[in-house]
Amino acid sequence: MSDKIIIFDTTLRDGEQAPGASLNIREKLEIARQLVRLNVDVIEAGFPIASPGDFEAVKAVSQEIKGPVIAGLARSRQADIDRAAEALKYAERGRIHVFLATSKIHMQYKLKKAEDEILHLAVEAVKYAKKQIDDIEFSPEDASRTELPFLARVVEAVIDAGARTVNIPDTVGYAIPDDFASAIEYLYAHVPNIDKAVISVHCHNDLGLATANSLAAVKAGARQVECTINGIGERAGNCSMEEFVMALKTRKDFFGSLHTDINTKQILTASKMVSHLTGFVVQPNKAIVGDNAFAHESGIHQDGVLKERTTYEIIDPEEIGLSESKLVLGKHSGRHAFKDRLEQLGFSLDNEELDQAFERFKELADKKKSVFDEDLESIVQEAFAQTVPQVYQLDYIHISSGNRNIPTATVRLKKEEVIFQDAACGDGPVDAAYQAIERITGIKLELVDYSLRSVSKGKDAIGEVVLKARYGDKVVMGKGTSTDIIEASARAFIDAINKLVRDSVDKGSDITKQGNV
Ligand code: KIV
Ligand code: ZN
Secondary structure: OOOEOEEEEOOOOOHHHOOOOOOOHHHHHHHHHHHHHHOOOEEEEEOHHHOHHHHHHHHHHHHHOOOOEEEEEEEOOHHHHHHHHHHOOOOOOEEEEEEEEOOHHHHHHHHOOOHHHHHHHHHHHHHHHHOOOOOEEEEEEOHHHOOHHHHHHHHHHHHHHOOOEEEEEEOOOOOOHHHHHHHHHHHHHHOOOHHHOEEEEEEEOOOOOHHHHHHHHHHOOOOEEEEEHHHOOOOOOEOEHHHHHHHHHHOHHHHOOOEOOOOHHHHHHHHHHHHHHHOOOOOOOOOOOOOOOOOOOOHHHHHHHHHOHHHOOOOOHHHHOOOOOOEEEOOOOOHHHHHHHHHHOOOOOOHHHHHHHHHHHHHHHHHOOOEEHHHHHHHHHHHHHHOOOOOOEEEEEEEEOOOOOOOEEEEEEEEOOEEEEEEEEOOOHHHHHHHHHHHHHOOOOEEEEEEEEEOOOOOOOOEEEEEEEEEOOEEEEEEEEEOOHHHHHHHHHHHHHHHHHHHHHHOOOOHHHHOOO
């Protein structure tokens, strides 16, 4: 058995299922390009039958991304499998990932089917998918709550039917490392044809054990791990790629020759990109990629690290791509230097994107003396966001606010080159700006969450606002940046509205029709 652990990244599929984390095609492609730089083995790009947007994203990733295997998810139904095969048609190497639940609880309540029927459906689905693409993965959903003898029968049968990878999902994050490892060992002992497939694991983090369970599983023989950047995913998320990869690398003494091919120097860029694009802020104490992961507060620790780094640091920060943020550019820097630095940071922009980003950089460099790498990253994310249709664009904002007057906002928005303007009062400048935007668009949002942080250091730092807003039963995320925090707040609100509009247009019920403009 090989000692290489295949990294199957599902940031674009399970990760995107995290409530409020919807990504457009452009953003998915950007993340996929970064996954190539990370050198992942498999990219699960989406669930093609779930929506036209998902289908188009899997198709776009298949068309553009070369190197990793591109996987598309499908239930054990012909229509799902056909749709996945259609989206994967252009992939250099495509994989259909078929799943069907096997636990008693799912079979009885969700599927209302008996064991033999499930077994038959799983085998038929794998055989059907195999006719379209050779590389088939099968997942017995809720495997960690499936009775082991039945799980072993299913695994044996789908391998016989042609599955090359069999994934054992801990769908509800119920597993405990020792127990999960025993289940993998059980399968190795009771499935006679197990050597014909790669055994994979897919762990959710409901008990905070997703990484621990994945590590225990590879010790027990699993050779593929499904994971996401920053551990995002359904509910409490999935196994975090950076944690799994760095645990294996750092504890070679324990894991021996087990290894991944991940280019760990790309981890931090990937983490920041996913956080920016999904709006999911990484908690400061998050292992490996949190802001505090390499910060030493205690005097004793600082003293120790200065004398010998390894006294309190088990990972060299440079291994994950963390270097001291440098002052790189200023207002006299040219387009060439700007492009060069972006490339060093791992961003490849086409000409249109570069023009937009450079214009933004010049505006920023006029307002802000020191432009840091973090500022550049934020500019680039914004340039990417602007290449997708922006229904409403902020043209002008004026705020009157203070401790003795009524906060008032005048806002001008551009929609298809036509300017709309309105003004409103609020209980603060942000509220006033949001009310003015609502008056213009006629789209009323309930603000569920709002956070403001500085992207880099200094009093003149860029402020980044990330918010979540509810419209009917849909929760949408918006983000905006500016050196002016009210402007950043307005941009975030408009971003959320644009996402809602885009979504409603995709679904054929344009919500701007209900609005004023
Ligand atoms: O958690 C899960 O069971 C899944 C499957 C589709 C693999 O995401
Ligand atoms: Zn999952």
